[in-house]
Amino acid sequence: MAGKTLxxxxxxxxxxxxxxxxxxxxxxxxxxxxxxxSPQAFEGLRLAGRxxxxxxxxxxxxxxxxxxxDRSQGISDPVSRxxxxxxxxxxxxxxxxxxxxxxxxxxxxxVIGPEQGATLPGMTVVCGDSHTSTHGALGALAFxxxxxxxxxxLATQTLMQHKSKxxxxxxxxEIGPGVTAKDIVLAxxxxxxxxxxxxxxxxxxxxxxRALSVEGRMTVCNMAIEAGARCGMVAVDDKTIDYVxxxxxxxxxxxxxxxxxxxxxxxxxxDAEFDRVVRLNAADIKPQxxxxxxxxxxxxxxxAVPNPFKESDPVRKSGMARALEYMGLEPETPITEIKIDxxxxxxxxxxxIEDLRAAASVIKGRKVAASVKQAMVxxxxxxVKRQAEEEGLDKVFLEAGFEWREPGCSMCLAMNADRLxxxxxxxxxxxxxxxxxxxxGGRTHLVSPAMAxxxxxxxxxxxxxxx
Amino acid sequence: MQPFTTLxxxxxxxxxxxxxxxxxxxxxxxxxxxxxxxGPNLFDEWRYLDQGQPxxxxxxxxxxxxxxxxxxxxxxxxxxxxxxxxxCGSSREHAPWALADYGIRxxxxxxxxxxxxxxxxxxxxxxxxxxxEAVQQLFEEVEAxxxxxxxxxxPEQTVTTPSGEVLRFDIDDFRKHCLINGLDEIGLTLQHxxxxxxxxxxxxxxxxxLFGNG
Ligand code: SF4
Numbered sequence: 001m002a003g004k005t006l007x008x009x010x011x012x013x014x015x016x017x018x019x020x021x022x023x024x025x026x027x028x029x030x031x032x033x034x035x036x037x038s039p040q041a042f043e044g045l046r047l048a049g050r051x052x053x054x055x056x057x058x059x060x061x062x063x064x065x066x067x068x069x070d071r072s073q074g075i076s077d078p079v080s081r082x083x084x085x086x087x088x089x090x091x092x093x094x095x096x097x098x099x100x101x102x103x104x105x106x107x108x109x110x111v112i113g114p115e116q117g118a119t120l121p122g123m124t125v126v127c128g129d130s131h132t133s134t135h136g137a138l139g140a141l142a143f144x145x146x147x148x149x150x151x152x153x154l155a156t157q158t159l160m161q162h163k164s165k166x167x168x169x170x171x172x173x174e175i176g177p178g179v180t181a182k183d184i185v186l187a188x189x190x191x192x193x194x195x196x197x198x199x200x201x202x203x204x205x206x207x208x209x210r211a212l213s214v215e216g217r218m219t220v221c222n223m224a225i226e227a228g229a230r231c232g233m234v235a236v237d238d239k240t241i242d243y244v245x246x247x248x249x250x251x252x253x254x255x256x257x258x259x260x261x262x263x264x265x266x267x268x269x270x271d272a273e274f275d276r277v278v279r280l281n282a283a284d285i286k287p288q289x290x291x292x293x294x295x296x297x298x299x300x301x302x303x304a305v306p307n308p309f310k311e312s313d314p315v316r317k318s319g320m321a322r323a324l325e326y327m328g329l330e331p332e333t334p335i336t337e338i339k340i341d342x343x344x345x346x347x348x349x350x351x352x353i354e355d356l357r358a359a360a361s362v363i364k365g366r367k368v369a370a371s372v373k374q375a376m377v378x379x380x381x382x383x384v385k386r387q388a389e390e391e392g393l394d395k396v397f398l399e400a401g402f403e404w405r406e407p408g409c410s411m412c413l414a415m416n417a418d419r420l421x422x423x424x425x426x427x428x429x430x431x432x433x434x435x436x437x438x439x440x441g442g443r444t445h446l447v448s449p450a451m452a453x454x455x456x457x458x459x460x461x462x463x464x465x466x467x
Numbered sequence: 468m469q470p471f472t473t474l475x476x477x478x479x480x481x482x483x484x485x486x487x488x489x490x491x492x493x494x495x496x497x498x499x500x501x502x503x504x505x506g507p508n509l510f511d512e513w514r515y516l517d518q519g520q521p522x523x524x525x526x527x528x529x530x531x532x533x534x535x536x537x538x539x540x541x542x543x544x545x546x547x548x549x550x551x552x553x554x555c556g557s558s559r560e561h562a563p564w565a566l567a568d569y570g571i572r573x574x575x576x577x578x579x580x581x582x583x584x585x586x587x588x589x590x591x592x593x594x595x596x597x598x599x600e601a602v603q604q605l606f607e608e609v610e611a612x613x614x615x616x617x618x619x620x621x622p623e624q625t626v627t628t629p630s631g632e633v634l635r636f637d638i639d640d641f642r643k644h645c646l647i648n649g650l651d652e653i654g655l656t657l658q659h660x661x662x663x664x665x666x667x668x669x670x671x672x673x674x675x676x677l678f679g680n681g
Contacts (some may be wrong), residue, residue, distance in 0.1 A: 019641060048653070056678070251675075437494075
């Protein structure tokens with residue numbers, strides 16, 4: 001019999017019962033909660049007269065709606081304010097731990113989970129947010145759920161699930177200088193497409209993934225959903241264990257040793273079989289820039305915007321043409337000739353300390369181009385912000401002409417005041433370039449933090465490798 | 468949940484691949500703390516010429532005459548015909564809430580975003596995956612025939628075209644059962660409360676750190 005994949009191991013450890021129809025009742029260890037997808041779940045709970053099954057499994061934070069400027073005055077938009085206050089009052093009513101807007105530990109839900117050790121290897125982690133896949137970087141089974149499922153987890157600490165197929169994406173060899181985790185994952189999505197992972201759980205492996213820091217692995221797993229997979233994961237190794245050690249929610253003393261011994265098993269067996277294997281050669285991956293309105297629409301920085309007339313698949317062709325029209329781009333324009341209006345460094349993909357260090361190292365001693373209207377850095381959490389300030393990164397950004405903001409989702413999806421105006425073009429370190437994502441009519445180009453920083457200085461995309 | 472058994476519904480074709488949940492219901496409407504009222508803002512950015520804000524009276528807004536939902540012949544549609552990877556992107560259940568609130572009861576497409584597919588089933592909205600070729604054929608037939616309707620039979624797992632052609636679709640038994648009977652899944656799961664507790668006890672022995680011990 002073939003060995004087990006990491007996914008098999010995580011799945012098997014959480015089976016409460018198998019149902020006759022092939023579905024499984026799966027136990028959920030950690031439930032992360034934010035303000036946008038939870039109010040209707042709490043309301044459902046209340047209407048049915050139910051209590052949360054195990055409140056200690058939940059950790060809540062407000063991130064999507066919060067302002068990234070001075071918060072002492074609260075939230076000015078009444079609708080956003082009500083949503084955040086609703087989270088506060090639900091957490092209070094049910095006794096759920098919450099990092100409220102003014103807590104120094106507040107931040108983007110997918111940044112604070114690992115940062116606090118609330119996400120641990122071997123856990124099942126869910127959140128009413130598709131980028132929950134991020135947490136798989138720690139060797140966890142982590143996936144996004146809808147609001148009905150949020151309510152189901154609150155009430156039962158389980159979910160009715162069907163097992164996915166297993167895919168291995170192996171990035172072999174070494175990436176070149178200036179190429180980052182973001183470029184790896186954009187290249188993967190460019191290769192397999194935004195539906196390539198649909199129905200699969202993806203394990204990311206290979207030398208290039210092993211060589212990434214845990215933060216870099218989070219960037220990769222974060223975008224598994226952009227490849228259509230509900231979850232992405234990376235096997236546990238020394239880096240994972242070093243990362244977790246000493247975090248507030250992590251196990252201590254004797255239990256720590258016991259946990260580490262269990263976590264060491266969290267990797268696919270050598271003879272495990274995957275339903276699909278995709279291999280990429282790391283050395284071929286260049287810094288990536290998305291040109292369209294879907295994350296699969298990417299090109300290497302030394303490439304050009306494609307020409308829809310050269311595409312044979314009719315659905316794809318019309319999608320490309322529509323994307324170019326929305327993006328205001330001509331076919332075959334070299335990527336480096338695309339000028340930008342704004343720069344956003346942030347989001348659960350790229351707002352951790354290493355991301356900020358990478359961006360700061362590019363801009364140090366330089367200035368944001370006069371043609372760029374706004375360049376902003378939004379740290380992923382209050383603790384990332386504090387760390388960056390201790391390292392003096394805030395000064396580097398401010399001196400270059402960047403804005404230095406308070407933590408939150410911000411211009412990743414523009415639910416708060418941070419957004420693009422119609423027609424504006426943004427170099428963004430976030431994960432989605434959908435139409436209107438960063439503001440009505442806004443045009444998003446997905447890039448790594450280093451590439452975003454270089455674009456801010458140049459006023460257009462440039463190859464950070466020769467910058 | 469509203470049960471779903473059979474439907475004889477007018478079809479509206481949305482000829483785009485990779486329609487994401489941001490397009491189905493843009494983020495500014497996610498600030499609501501209710502489950503209802505999203506219908507007027509379904510496909511907001513495509514449907515109206517201005518930029519929508521929460522709480523606005525949508526009947527006063529300029530409609531985009533080119534957008535298919537605004538065409539006279541598709542008014543009252545209950546079946547949405549779509550292209551591959553429909554509902555990709557975010558986990559927002561507001562997307563099926565908006566479709567259902569608008570009056571859509573079933574979505575037919577070659578494939579769906581995973582989370583969206585699940586979310587539909589929890590809201591009495593039936594996602595039906597048919598082959599690319601079948602969907603292509605339906606697009607052609609809808610465009611050629613005003614008033615084009617599909618008959619959907621969930622117990623039989625069939626879609627029947629006006630010419631009598633029968634297309635079969637797959638759905639797993641548990642979800643089908645819940646949908647046909649409009650069942651509350653939480654209630655069903657709680658029937659296994661003892662098993663959940665037994666699992667917790669077992670697991671707490673093996674991995675106490677997962678329960679805050681240590
Ligand atoms: S940063 Fe963006 S992608 Fe991440 S949770 Fe917030 S809105 Fe979602």
